[in-house]
Amino acid sequence: MEPDNLRYRKLPLNTGSGAIPALGFGTLIPDPIATRNATKAALEAGFRALDTAERYRTEKEVGEAMAEVFSAGEIKREDVFVITKLWNTNHRAERVKPAFEASLKKLQLDYLDLYLIHTPFAFQPGDDQDPRDVSGKVIYDQGVTLLDTWRALEELVKEGKCKAIGLSDISLEKVKEIYDAATIKPAVVHLESHPYLPEWELLDYCRANGIVLQAFAPLGHNSEPNLLEDPIITGIAKRVGKTAAQVALAWAIQRGTALLTTSKNPVRIKENFDVSAIPEDAMREINEGVTSRVRFNSVVETGVPGFIPRAK
Numbered sequence: 001m002e003p004d005n006l007r008y009r010k011l012p013l014n015t016g017s018g019a020i021p022a023l024g025f026g027t028l029i030p031d032p033i034a035t036r037n038a039t040k041a042a043l044e045a046g047f048r049a050l051d052t053a054e055r056y057r058t059e060k061e062v063g064e065a066m067a068e069v070f071s072a073g074e075i076k077r078e079d080v081f082v083i084t085k086l087w088n089t090n091h092r093a094e095r096v097k098p099a100f101e102a103s104l105k106k107l108q109l110d111y112l113d114l115y116l117i118h119t120p121f122a123f124q125p126g127d128d129q130d131p132r133d134v135s136g137k138v139i140y141d142q143g144v145t146l147l148d149t150w151r152a153l154e155e156l157v158k159e160g161k162c163k164a165i166g167l168s169d170i171s172l173e174k175v176k177e178i179y180d181a182a183t184i185k186p187a188v189v190h191l192e193s194h195p196y197l198p199e200w201e202l203l204d205y206c207r208a209n210g211i212v213l214q215a216f217a218p219l220g221h222n223s224e225p226n227l228l229e230d231p232i233i234t235g236i237a238k239r240v241g242k243t244a245a246q247v248a249l250a251w252a253i254q255r256g257t258a259l260l261t262t263s264k265n266p267v268r269i270k271e272n273f274d275v276s277a278i279p280e281d282a283m284r285e286i287n288e289g290v291t292s293r294v295r296f297n298s299v300v301e302t303g304v305p306g307f308i309p310r311a312k
Helices: 032-045 059-072 093-107 146-159 172-181 200-208 231-240 244-254 266-273 280-289
Strands: 010-012 019-021 023-026 049-051 081-086 114-117 165-168 188-192 212-216 258-261
Touching (some): 019 023, 023 032, 032 059, 049 258, 093 146, 114 188, 172 200, 200 212, 231 244, 231 280, 244 280
Parallel strands (some): 188 212
Antiparallel strands (some): 010 019
């Protein structure tokens, strides 16, 4: 197949910086040096959307990598769509702006393209990002609602340093609740999605309301059952001369979602950007033929991110 522009596709946003690149790079990488190198490699490979979070503890390294790349002059700040997230311990209205400002400072930016509420769960406020009681159970904060937190994010947009706001790791019911009550509507809903978890109902709702669905773990996060060994996906990959990963990423973009892919390996980073369209019959084959249903990250049920190891 001839090269096409699928890798450069952007999805229009209902507020903020115009459009979000469909193909984004996620920075949930445990090692600081690897994070900095991978972020730089991603920008050099062509990625123009970067995702981090207060909870990942990678904002500083992402900021350093961006500063280095921007100072070289080839890529400008306005070329890159930057996303970070408000953590669960900062849901109270008075904690939102300081958390946002701290993230901006670490990222070395004067504005953010998108700020997400990391999960709809409020944890006990404080410096401990993973507050637990003596029996090891998460201590939730009953003193704040998701709408309270959303209102505080709306204020950030009004102040101008935050272009757009959105939700993450959330159910369709909760999205509807916020959308209906919001003065500034969610621009993006960010959650796990891949051929084993297509989230069609949520995608349909987002499409109908001008919200972009952004998928994390679009390749199944190397978990079992391994999405990239699925016979339908490997069969298509063989047929079109692409890797299984490139097929899964093309499927995600062609069905109208944005996505995040993560790697520390520069070769893999380039490969994950080298995405081109797959034929319509291959799209149908995935949509109708892949019937496994697996969620790899239980964060939507607890607010505890499944891919971040707990500090011992």
